[in-house]
Amino acid sequence: xxxxxxLEAPLDTRGSARRSFLLVFSxxxxxxxxxxxxxxxxxxxxxxxxxxxxxxxxxxVFRFGLGIASNVKLLFGYCLYGVNTGxxxxxxxxxxxxxxxxxxxxxxxxxxxLSLVVLSEHMNFFRAIGIAFIVGGVSILGLKQVARGAE
Amino acid sequence: MRTPLSSILFILTSSFIGSFxxxxxxxxxxxxxxxxxxxxxxxxxxxxxCLYLLSSVFFVMGVSQGExxxxxxxVSLGYIWTILWARLFFKEPFTMSKIAGLVMIIFGVALIxxxxx
Numbered sequence: 001x002x003x004x005x006x007l008e009a010p011l012d013t014r015g016s017a018r019r020s021f022l023l024v025f026s027x028x029x030x031x032x033x034x035x036x037x038x039x040x041x042x043x044x045x046x047x048x049x050x051x052x053x054x055x056x057x058x059x060x061v062f063r064f065g066l067g068i069a070s071n072v073k074l075l076f077g078y079c080l081y082g083v084n085t086g087x088x089x090x091x092x093x094x095x096x097x098x099x100x101x102x103x104x105x106x107x108x109x110x111x112x113x114l115s116l117v118v119l120s121e122h123m124n125f126f127r128a129i130g131i132a133f134i135v136g137g138v139s140i141l142g143l144k145q146v147a148r149g150a151e
Numbered sequence: 152m153r154t155p156l157s158s159i160l161f162i163l164t165s166s167f168i169g170s171f172x173x174x175x176x177x178x179x180x181x182x183x184x185x186x187x188x189x190x191x192x193x194x195x196x197x198x199x200x201c202l203y204l205l206s207s208v209f210f211v212m213g214v215s216q217g218e219x220x221x222x223x224x225x226v227s228l229g230y231i232w233t234i235l236w237a238r239l240f241f242k243e244p245f246t247m248s249k250i251a252g253l254v255m256i257i258f259g260v261a262l263i264x265x266x267x268x
Contacts, residue, residue, distance in 0.1 A: 035223060038207075042215040049212055050157040051164060065208050074211065085176070085203065089196060092180040101230065108224055115219040126266025127220055130259040134227045137255030141230060143248040 023091040024103040027084045032110030034080035036118055041073030105138035154217030154267050161213030162225045169206035170232035174240055175199030221267050227256050 045067050054060045068074045091100060112131055115121045179196030183189070190196070214222055231253055237243040 035219065038211060039214050039219050042211045045211070045215050047212075047215065051160045052157075054209075054212070061205070061208050064212060065204075068208065068211055078207070081203075081207070085200060089176055089180045089183065092177055093183055101233075108227065111223045112220055115223070119219060121218045121220045123220065124266045124268075126262045130262030130264075130266060131220075131224050133255045133259030133262060134224050135259075137252040137259060138227055138230065139252075140248045140255070141234070141252035143246075143252075 020091040028106040037077030102142040158217040165209035166229035172202035
């Protein structure tokens, strides 16, 4: 399947690009909210497992999954992710996967801000610069290079 | 409170599994025909959702201890895998911007872990 450049694309394709953008932008807000619920719910589980534990006993994944399924905050967080997944599937239809990711970089900003305000986590120089690098890195991943001849 | 290494390893595992979820969602999205029936019988989407669920269990294991400001940005390491799978399965080319982006992400995650104290 060939993907025409934005300039060559017919109007309905440009409209669907705008719709994809709005869908994914909504997903960043919903995703950040879901993340707060998941962090809050995960803290209530009191099940201290390590990756070594899981490798020794893979059934821990299912038992932990049951713990998740019986926690209201986690379930609500998962529901929001379910909504997100549906919206993302719509947004990804007929698009290159990596080109919609730059918008998702906003999620790192929302989650960091909410972590500081809601969870009272602390910020330091390295974390702030690190997150800026990640947001910058994710943002340029989807940059379209100047076309060189036929795509 | 220092974020434990165990949590960091869980998030790394989660992002690896989740990157396959993205691949299956993409495959499924190409087969969406509009009707709800075809959506529910779309096995690519079903596998993608299952992989995301599995990935999420590891994620919850990870964030049950430690700070979200350290752990959440590490999800971005999943892009390393996703870009590799996009190249392998969807023939999406490596570009300079992707390579530069990946380098920035890895540097950013390294900085955040340096700030884990």
